[in-house]
Amino acid sequence: MSPDQDIDSAADRREFMEGVAVGGIGVAFAAALPITATADEPVPPARGPGQPVPVKLNVNGTDHDLKLEPRVTLLDALREGLHLTGSKKGCDHGQCGACTVLVDGRRVNSCLTLAVATVGRKVQTVEGLADGDVLHPLQLAFIKHDAFQCGYCTPGQLCSAAGLLKEGRAKSDDEIREEMSGNICRCGAYPNILVAVREVRQGALKEKP
Amino acid sequence: MPEPRSPLGQPLDRADGVAKVTGRAKYAAEFAPPDLAHAVVVTSTITRGRVTACDTAAAEKSPGVLAVITPRTVPAMKAVPADLLPKGRPPIELRPPLADEKVSHFGQAVAVVVADTFERATAAAARVRVTYQADEPALTLEEAEPTAFEAETFVGREDLKHRRGDVARALAGAAVKLEAVYRTPVEHHNPIEPAATIAEWDGDSLTLHDSSRWVHATRRVAAGVFGLSPEKVRVICPFIGGAFGSKGFTWQQNLLAAAAARHVKRPVKLVLTRQQMFTLAGRRPETKQAVALAATKDGGLTAVRHATMSETSPLADFVEPCGTLSKHLYSCPNVEVTHRVVRLNRSSPVFMRGPGETPGSFALESALDELAVAAGIDPLVLRLKNHADRDEEKDRPWSSKHLKECYRRGDERFGWAKRDPKPRSMRDGNLLVGWGMATAAYPGIRMEARAKVRVTADGRAVAASAAHEIGNGAYTVLAQIAAAALGLPVDRVRFELGDSDLPFAPATGASQTTAAVGSAVTAAAVEAMAKLVKLATTDKASPLFGIAVDQLAAREGKLVSRADGAKADAFSDILRRAKLKGVEADATAAPGEEKEKFSFLSTGAQFVEVKIDPDLPRVRVTRVVGVYDPGAVLNPKTARSQMLGGILMGLGAALLEETVYDGRGLVVNPDLADYRLPVHADTSDIDVSFVNEPDRHFNPVGARGLGELGISGIGAAVANAVFHATGKRIRDLPITPEKLL
Ligand code: FES
Numbered sequence: 004m005s006p007d008q009d010i011d012s013a014a015d016r017r018e019f020m021e022g023v024a025v026g027g028i029g030v031a032f033a034a035a036l037p038i039t040a041t042a043d044e045p046v047p048p049a050r051g052p053g054q055p056v057p058v059k060l061n062v063n064g065t066d067h068d069l070k071l072e073p074r075v076t077l078l079d080a081l082r083e084g085l086h087l088t089g090s091k092k093g094c095d096h097g098q099c100g101a102c103t104v105l106v107d108g109r110r111v112n113s114c115l116t117l118a119v120a121t122v123g124r125k126v127q128t129v130e131g132l133a134d135g136d137v138l139h140p141l142q143l144a145f146i147k148h149d150a151f152q153c154g155y156c157t158p159g160q161l162c163s164a165a166g167l168l169k170e171g172r173a174k175s176d177d178e179i180r181e182e183m184s185g186n187i188c189r190c191g192a193y194p195n196i197l198v199a200v201r202e203v204r205q206g207a208l209k210e211k212p
Numbered sequence: 213m214p215e216p217r218s219p220l221g222q223p224l225d226r227a228d229g230v231a232k233v234t235g236r237a238k239y240a241a242e243f244a245p246p247d248l249a250h251a252v253v254v255t256s257t258i259t260r261g262r263v264t265a266c267d268t269a270a271a272e273k274s275p276g277v278l279a280v281i282t283p284r285t286v287p288a289m290k291a292v293p294a295d296l297l298p299k300g301r302p303p304i305e306l307r308p309p310l311a312d313e314k315v316s317h318f319g320q321a322v323a324v325v326v327a328d329t330f331e332r333a334t335a336a337a338a339r340v341r342v343t344y345q346a347d348e349p350a351l352t353l354e355e356a357e358p359t360a361f362e363a364e365t366f367v368g369r370e371d372l373k374h375r376r377g378d379v380a381r382a383l384a385g386a387a388v389k390l391e392a393v394y395r396t397p398v399e400h401h402n403p404i405e406p407a408a409t410i411a412e413w414d415g416d417s418l419t420l421h422d423s424s425r426w427v428h429a430t431r432r433v434a435a436g437v438f439g440l441s442p443e444k445v446r447v448i449c450p451f452i453g454g455a456f457g458s459k460g461f462t463w464q465q466n467l468l469a470a471a472a473a474r475h476v477k478r479p480v481k482l483v484l485t486r487q488q489m490f491t492l493a494g495r496r497p498e499t500k501q502a503v504a505l506a507a508t509k510d511g512g513l514t515a516v517r518h519a520t521m522s523e524t525s526p527l528a529d530f531v532e533p534c535g536t537l538s539k540h541l542y543s544c545p546n547v548e549v550t551h552r553v554v555r556l557n558r559s560s561p562v563f564m565r566g567p568g569e570t571p572g573s574f575a576l577e578s579a580l581d582e583l584a585v586a587a588g589i590d591p592l593v594l595r596l597k598n599h600a601d602r603d604e605e606k607d608r609p610w611s612s613k614h615l616k617e618c619y620r621r622g623d624e625r626f627g628w629a630k631r632d633p634k635p636r637s638m639r640d641g642n643l644l645v646g647w648g649m650a651t652a653a654y655p656g657i658r659m660e661a662r663a664k665v666r667v668t669a670d671g672r673a674v675a676a677s678a679a680h681e682i683g684n685g686a687y688t689v690l691a692q693i694a695a696a697a698l699g700l701p702v703d704r705v706r707f708e709l710g711d712s713d714l715p716f717a718p719a720t721g722a723s724q725t726t727a728a729v730g731s732a733v734t735a736a737a738v739e740a741m742a743k744l745v746k747l748a749t750t751d752k753a754s755p756l757f758g759i760a761v762d763q764l765a766a767r768e769g770k771l772v773s774r775a776d777g778a779k780a781d782a783f784s785d786i787l788r789r790a791k792l793k794g795v796e797a798d799a800t801a802a803p804g805e806e807k808e809k810f811s812f813l814s815t816g817a818q819f820v821e822v823k824i825d826p827d828l829p830r831v832r833v834t835r836v837v838g839v840y841d842p843g844a845v846l847n848p849k850t851a852r853s854q855m856l857g858g859i860l861m862g863l864g865a866a867l868l869e870e871t872v873y874d875g876r877g878l879v880v881n882p883d884l885a886d887y888r889l890p891v892h893a894d895t896s897d898i899d900v901s902f903v904n905e906p907d908r909h910f911n912p913v914g915a916r917g918l919g920e921l922g923i924s925g926i927g928a929a930v931a932n933a934v935f936h937a938t939g940k941r942i943r944d945l946p947i948t949p950e951k952l953l
């Protein structure tokens with residue numbers, strides 16, 4: 004099932020937009036789900052923003068069947084629908100990075116991604132970084148170097164760093180700083196995050212033949 | 213009782229590290245009671261006036277909506293109790309939210325929509341139509357200045373009016389003189405976790421999962437407002453996603469969530485949006501500070517005048533205590549400090565990391581740099597020359613102060629001696645290089661706290677107090693303190709906190725958790741140990757039978773005879789023989805007469821290097837060296853992190869952060885893109901170190917606290933470095949490129 008098939012083209016775009024507050028999400032929506040704007044009346048249609056639809060999400064390797072309104076973001080689907088609260092909401096506007104998850108291995112702000120747009124894709128959250136009780140090298144390095152204080156930005160930092168390393172970026176300190184700048188840490192753990200990411204990157208390099 | 217292998221002073225990993233890196237740590241909004249409904253706040257779009265009509269019909273018809281709550285339909289709420297602090301009125305809004313239809317600032321709560329999902333509540337909130345009658349607001353310090361009033365104390369603790377000697381005379385006859393006005397803007401805490409509450413009623417019992425850094429006060433507030441006895445209210449908060457001065461006492465969302473839950477008879481979750489964090493969750497007020505300094509030709513201070521003004525809202529009595537350090541940071545016979553406040557139609561301000569010290573040290577330490585330039589003296593030499601050997605405000609000795617050592621080490625680590633004092637004299641290629649320094653200081657504060665400790669038959673211990681884990685490392689450091697006092701390895705001690713059912717702890721603020729709660733934990737542990745000792749020494753089956761108490765030590769989970777190390781009895785054996793599951797004790801610790809004998813001040817030296825492109829004058833901080841004296845450093849790893857956090861927030865305040873209001877009093881930049889915070893790419897080399905001398909007069913563990921020391925002085929150190937690089941003195945923060953053009 005592709006996300007577009009799931010949305011009735013007669014959906015009330017105005018109501019849809021109203022429900023998701025501010026422009027940023029609207030942009031994401033418009034890109035992912037083409038809809039024709041038609042009705043003016045704020046009466047909820049039988050299918051549309053106010054009406055849940057079945058959605059199958061694959062999160063950390065497990066399929067989940069959910070009923071979600073099409074306007075539900077991936078972040079809210081994870082936190083409210085699946086109670087996977089590791090992904091954090093800091094701004095809901097794509098400005099802080101706390102909600103960063105990996106979708107098909109790519110870093111995305113889950114607050115800017117509609118859950119329905121990830122159907123058929125693989126979502127990985129902080130809960131899926133460890134292998135059972137064996138922590139991911141980044142998780143270990145974050146603990147060792149005290150790369151967090153309150154811990155609220157941490158899942159996003161970890162997912163961003165995991166994505167970076169997978170993409171083969173983060174080759175220099177400056178590159179790590181630049182690439183991680185979408186993840187704000189108000190506690191100011193940046194210097195320690197840098198050391199942690201650098202250490203894991205160097206370890207990963209060593210493992211390669 | 214601490215033995216050689218004491219866990220105190222060790223750079224241990226955080227006890228909650230695994231929980232935080234796996235996403236298992238649960239923050240306030242992350243609990244899931246069955247049947248949870250979602251609330252969204254509707255906020256005012258005018259700055260001053262009143263709501264004349266609130267049309268809720270469309271919102272009520274919106275799918276999934278359970279209720280639209282306005283001042284007319286909100287469940288009854290009384291005023292917030294005014295006696296939350298040991299002394300003085302709390303500086304917060306005592307008016308409960310939705311109490312009336314008056315609007316006193318932009319972004320004030322005027323209605324709450326509750327629906328079965330977050331999306332439906334958000335959609336319906338946009339359909340509430342509010343009509344206002346708008347009145348003329350007070351918007352700027354200048355406009356409101358004629359109505360300024362003088363503040364006498366800060367939270368009943370700190371005198372805000374101080375006068376010694378004759379400042380006017382000293383200024384008149386001064387060899388060197390400096391008079392200048394410094395300004396700092398409104399700043400917002402912006403913790404990455406927004407303020408959040410889940411409220412749940414069971415009959416007339418209320419449970420709040422609340423992002424509160426003072427669960428006991430939040431309980432008292434909720435009990436007072438809803439007319440309940442405090443035992444009927446429980447406030448739970450195992451983790452806080454940062455606060456920095458916000459999230460204390462109460463904020464709108466916890467009372468609104470509780471009111472909404474009562475109204476719809478379901479548990480309700482209310483999380484402020486990031487935009488609402490700019491009008492419903494506190495902020496640092498704007499300040500304007502006139503400083504006058506006088507000195508002898510060789511730089512001896514003869515007068516300090518610090519006349520400050522800050523602003524508060526129509527709803528709260530907050531004052532930014534900018535001048536408190538000026539009373540005693542330097543030795544000076546003639547000092548005058550005053551604090552004036554005006555009311556503006558802005559949201560209520562509150563504490564923000566280093567309230568007073570942060571903007572105040574920007575003014576004082578900038579002025580000192582200007583004085584050094586005027587007198588032709590090195591800024592570091594000037595500070596050493598005027599070092600306060602005792603507290604001249606209170607006329608008593610410091611409990612422990614190693615500021616001179618901080619200066620000395622900072623000087624060395626930074627390489628200050630190589631500084632050419634002439635502005636624009638140092639370069640790195642095309643870039644202008646500037647070196648600046650400032651003194652950091654924050655008082656040692658400690659309030660009463662209570663804790664309990666239980667040693668169990670499996671040779672472990674649980675210690676508990678209603679303290680908070682806010683990123684300060686409370687789970688870790690308080691367990692270290694308990695382990696040290698019990699003679700147990702730290703991995704056998706667990707700390708519990710963040711629950712108002714636990715013994716009283718003060719707010720996690722004023723950098724006091726370690727000092728206040730740590731003292732109570734030590735006291736409770738000592739009492740629990742006394743019970744174990746009694747069990748062992750009165751038990752004929754114990755190898756320690758009959759041995760005097762002072763001949764015993766606790767080590768690695770055993771009581772050991774000091775005289776003969778072979779004589780030992782494990783805690784688990786003692787308890788097993790006594791057929792007990794454990795021994796428990798609780799204790800209260802409060803400051804005693806040392807409070808009258810000594811003054812307590814943490815200090816430090818901040819050194820900053822900036823590099824500035826002369827064509828596009830963007831300031832980059834390339835190096836920071838901070839050396840601090842916070843008393844004993846109990847965990848150097850988490851302590852360093854806290855200092856880094858303070859320094860980075862200080863760099864943000866120096867160069868980036870500013871909440872902007874437009875000509876109607878609306879916040880122009882209420883989000884994390886337009887309110888600029890330091891990001892990874894703004895960060896460079898930061899060198900943090902400690903003198904690490906315990907302050908035994910202050911409390912048993914000798915720690916004064918760290919949370920706010922790191923930010924103090926950073927603004928001035930940056931401004932002083934910018935002056936050194938460019939020859940331009942910027943007296944209003946933040947130092948943005950256009951100010952240097
Ligand atoms: S919550 Fe998604 S970027 Fe802030």
Ligand code: FES
Binds near residue numbers: 192
């Ligand atoms: S650890 Fe608190 S925001 Fe990063």
